[in-house]
Amino acid sequence: MLRPERMSRVSVAGAKRVMTDVIETVHDLDVLHITEYDGSFEGFDPGDPTDGADDASDKLVTVRALESTLGVEPEDAGPTRLVTDEALESDLEEIRQEVNELDDRRDALRNDIRDVAEDIERMEFFVDLGIDLDLLAGYDSLSVAVGNGDPDSVEAALESADAFDATEVFGEGTTLAAFAYPADDEALEDALVGTDFAAVEVPDGDGDPETYLSELRHRRQQLNSRLSTVENEFEELKLDVGGFLLAAEEKLTVEVQKREAPLTFATTDNAFVAEGWIPTEDVDRFESELRSAVGDHLEIDELERADYDDEGHPTEREPVEGAGGQEADESAEEVAADGGQTVGPLTMSEGHPPVVQDNPGGIKPFESLVEVINRPKYSELDPTLALFLSFPLFFGFMIGDLGYGVLYFIAGYGIWSRLDNPTLKSLGGVGMWAGGFTAVFGVLYGEIFGLHQLGEIVWNGHPPIHKGLQPHYVAFAQAWLVASLVAGVLHLIVGRVIDFANNLHHGLWEAFAESGSWIMLTAGLWLWVFSTQASGPKPDFMFSAFGSGEAAAIPLGFTGFSPTVGTVGLVLAVVGFALAIYAEGGIALVESITQAFGHVVSYTRLAAVLLAKAGMALVVNLLVFGATLHNGEFHFIFFMEGAPNPDYVVFAGLVNGSEPVMIALGWIAGIVVLVAGHLVVLVLGVSSAGLQAVRLEYVEFFGKFYEGGGTAYRPFGHEREYTAAD
Template sequence: MLRPERMSKVSVAGSRAVMKPVIDAIHDLNLVHLSDYDGSWEGFDNGDPAAGAEAASEKLVTVRSLQSILGVEDEDAGPSRIVDDEALDEELAEIQSEVNELDDRRSELRDELREVDDRISSMAPFAELGIDLDLLGGYDTLDVRVGEGDEEALRAALADADSVDEFELFGGDGDVVAAFVYPADDAGEGALDDALVGVDFAELDVPDAEGSPEEYLEELRHRKQQLESKLDSIESELEEIKVDAAGFLLAAEEKLSIEVQQTEAPLQFATTERAFVAEGWVPTDRYDDLVAALDDAVGDRVEVEELERAEYTEDGHAAHTEEVDHDDAEDDAAAASTGDAEEEPPKAATDGGTATATAAGSSSAVTMADDPPVIQDNVKAAQPFEFLLEMINRPKYSELDPTLILLLTFPAFYGFMLGDLGYGLLYIGVGYLLYSRFEDDVFRSLGAIGMWAGGFTALFGVLYGEMFGMHFLGEIVFPSGSPPMHKGLQPAFSYYGQAWLVASLLLGLLHLTIGYVFGFINDLDHGVVESYLEHGSWATLMIGLWTWVFSRHLEGAKPDMLYTSFGPQGEHTALNLGFSGLPEAVGLFVGVPLLAIGFLTMVYGEVKHYGLMGILIGGLESFSVFGDVLSYLRIGAVILAKAGMAFVVNLLFFGVYVVDGEWHFATSHAPSYYAEHGYHGHEVTEIMFGGLLHGGIASAVAGVFILVIGHLVVLLLGVTSAGLQGIRLEYVEFFDKFYEGGGRVFSPFGYDREYTAED
């Protein structure tokens, strides 16, 4: 689970006479991730597309264009079908002719409709003005301006303008104004425009028409209705075609996609005039399936060889390669370039080897250089969390896959921070809806992650005794009447808040240690010493430092909560786990030496990389082992923050009274009632808030609104606080210790049929 699925580099070589059935067999198997030949072998070139590739590509473009025009979706498919070449040509041509004709008519109508809409928009202000269009122009000495603006401002500007002898303004129902102006005899060209500078007036172009604008506008609107009716008719015709042709088009696209894949596959092969070599990656435990499929297709007319089962370093070089037993390897080393398609073909060199390589009898001396693709090998429960990795990048083949650790930590962090049965059940419900109602892998992954996070939130909610911020679960679930844990928000349980801060530090130490261990394992190909200097020294430094921190050496200078939170300290103990700090001797004689060894070896590693500058770099970076662990304090902080938000929402609605440092929500009576009568024989020492529920009908209605909206806000902020903080701890703190990513996606040569049946 922590390693990707083991991959094997395979090679298939043979005469070009059998290349097509080989391609068909590999495609049907949908198992081999083909490698691209880079032209580096002497005597070999990239193959040419098979006959029909160009025609199939053109048809595929046509089919996808028709799907786009008709708006065909996957759900329109209907039952799968067999689509032969003759039916494809005839039916496709018929659909194309009909659809293109309707689409052209639709485009023309849309263009005309846009033009009519533009004319309606330009005519509407003139209809509002109510002056015939032929009266708004054509004068020799009269200048007419129509626009939208402030009529009084326009009037004042024209009255003050020396370039205007006389003018008259006409206003419509809105802010449209027509100005009829006699310019002064000595007014030059543009004088009127100068007079209107600074006036709130946007001039409108007078349409090229005559008569009443209202009548003209009515004609335009009538024409628009006609166009929309014709357009609706065409849309209906296209919809009818879609209903009839959608299944065929989806099946045709699938058939043509397969055909294009198969005919263009030789472009990835190394070929000579008579032979070919194809290489690729296949899951190791499926290699025999590939051999069997090719044997059924062409018998012994091709040579199939498993070249290597390799693990790879960060630089892409093979490491820890497992030797693969090739039977009669030397006999299989005949040069592929001498194959004869007209006779029984000789056995081709399965590595595409040059004459030099094959003469040496080496069947795997030359291969196409590429890294293996990555198939993450995770249990079903962990697979949705692969989505969180892919947001950064999938793991490299040489890296440990942290998906399982994400499954074990992220939901637990999330639930620990929120810890509420009500919120947890809602998260589970929303997650289930995403998982069950959507087919998209992203939504299904988010839904599954939501259900996991919700499950842990509900679990911790029971342990905290909380449901929507209320504390009644303890009395119902636990015989003692009190939950085993508290969030620590209340004064009476404040020591729990301190305990969760200490627990956050311990979680951080464990989480980061796992990260360093992963990094150490990833780099073992560089040697144990190098891997220790790169990762182990940091882990040693961190463990040594925090061993000393949790020891009783100089305990007076350290927070008491380190020793009181989980030890037998009476009322200040949150959970009595018997831990009251490591002995002073452990801190001095274990922690300090580990700290020193880790620091010196870490600095030595930095010096090896950066020279003497590494001393400064290592000294400065050494503080990160302290800060990285402190970063996990955000877990305890979010616990208190989310509890505080839920408490405020319930406080406003129910009201709260205080008894011996414990806060109680006034669910059955107003807080004043308990102030007068006490609470189970205990005196109420304070009323924090009377509660909207107990303030009358209007107050209660407002309270219900605040209660619902408030808890929805807390629910959503749980995603942005607990969710993002948890993701940050995974991505920034944990992954930084070992993870780079950048693995290749496994894309097997083949097609998962959905709409077509095998011929």
């Protein structure tokens, strides 16, 4: 879990006459992450695609274009099928022609509909104007301007124009037609330049615009009907050929992969070398399958294993015995190209191994949260397990409600079970874990949707812990502040321990100086803070919240570390500070404050969000049910037997009216407020508790040790969904 799956670098070399068989076998195995040739071999060049690569690539582009045009989706696949080369030649061309014909008809209809819509919009203007079309054009003695504008300004402009003996403006509102005598179109246009007027072209035609408008609308109906027919033909064609296109795409994808594979090989006229990474556990099977397919006409070498030593430290380059040695050289003599050139176990590149995160199913969904930052490097510890152990715990602690937890779990399960997208599916799994922890804390707090009756049922009115919102339990609020600080110290120290493990390849002393210094500084500083040495400025609740007696929220007997422990803590902090300066230089002067102190204090947001969400749920329930406050405890009236003592009523609540009508209206309003309010709290739980927990993980925790930047494992092969193997 903490380390990625072990990988081995392998080399396959042989004569070109067996290259096609090798490609076929390796592709079927689907385990080799091929390393692209970097040009480092003298006398070797990148290979060329095999015959037919361009044709297959062109067909693949055609198939994908057809799928896009038809809107083919994976659910259109139907049963798996065998797609022959003959079908790709004949059926694909037939489908292409049919799709193109339908697409051309659809485009033409859409263009016609767009043109008619513009004509309708223009004709609606002339309907509003109320003047027959033949009266707006064709005059020898009059100039006419039609458009939208301010009638007063247009009239004033025309009356002041010296070019005209008479003018008249007709219209409805801003829809205008201006006539000027004698005819001078240029003068009319000049007169309207400074006015609020936008001209509209007069369409050809005569008679009533209403008639034209009716004809245009009828024309649009006809075109829409034809378009609907074409769309139905598209849908029918998609149902007929969608499965074939998906299968053809898969077949062509596989074919292109295979034919273009030599581009990543190192080749001569007669030989080739392919190199890549493979899970170490698959090396024997890989070699066995290749030997069965090709025989002894190639050289297969496990060049190295990216392994870890007995103490778990990464050793990225562990040569495998015999790789490149005498035994390999002797066997290489048997692998000669057609021209007699010997190809041995050469090393193509110094690239890092791809990363296959090795987490069990329950933890695997949290890999998606890690990859938001980046995939871990092969030499790093995988933080997925640490994230799994802390994120749901933080989230559940902050929300802590059985009702909300069950809803979060159901929502997460719905996402996980119904969606196919791997990232969204993983987030559903994370939601299930977060909801589960929320429900567990809800039982411990004795709360369901902010109501305390769960504590009455499960704990006989005395749940083991409280959120600390009620005055009687304020000591719990103080205890959670202290617990948040302790959680911060422990969480950050774990991060530094992981960083120490990651840095061990630099040497034990360097790793201790780089990481152990911060462990000493953080632990020492907070040992002193929680000691009674110089206790004057330290809050009293730090030593009472987990102490004993009535002031303690959880009586653990902790009243602070002794002054001696505080002194030891200060010594540790000073030594750690000195080592940090030694390892990192002057920047440690600033980071010692922000990281050892500030980042720990940042964890108090756990207690702050806990109180904020509890307060929101309390307000919703208080508005609906009302409550009494007695001896520092809230009791919701709706659940009390008999009438509450009016001296203790905080708020009567919407559902506790005195008249039948008010009771009915109160219940209606109460149900609305109850459902809407708790939905808001539920959503804000994700946006506040979820984001705050993620922030602590990414900024405070990951920032101590995590770099990321690993290469994803992408084996050469294809998982078939729509086609049977050829």
